[in-house]
Amino acid sequence: MGKKIYEKSFKEKLVKLHLEEGRSVASLTKEYGLGQGSLNIWIKNYRKECSQTETGTKDLELLDKIRKLERENKELEKENNFLKKAAAFFAKEIED
Numbered sequence: 001m002g003k004k005i006y007e008k009s010f011k012e013k014l015v016k017l018h019l020e021e022g023r024s025v026a027s028l029t030k031e032y033g034l035g036q037g038s039l040n041i042w043i044k045n046y047r048k049e050c051s052q053t054e055t056g057t058k059d060l061e062l063l064d065k066i067r068k069l070e071r072e073n074k075e076l077e078k079e080n081n082f083l084k085k086a087a088a089f090f091a092k093e094i095e096d
Helices: 007-019 026-034 036-051 056-094
Strands: none
Touching: 007 026, 007 036, 026 036, 036 056
């Protein structure tokens, strides 16, 4: 059995789901039934193509920055929720 050939539009769709929407490679490969190696190669090739143009490079840098900020935001939200619960707990202890 030979290698399966995927349409360029399909590859771009999965790469954009990963880069723009932050979907993990593992979740995409599981959902679409392909190997992680294939998707990683498509991502690498897309980044390579984009890096050949100034606009593409800036877009990739912005996407990386957005993903980093989204991760930081999630972490800060978790910390904030923890602190709210701790404050409520200690406020209740003081009242009792």
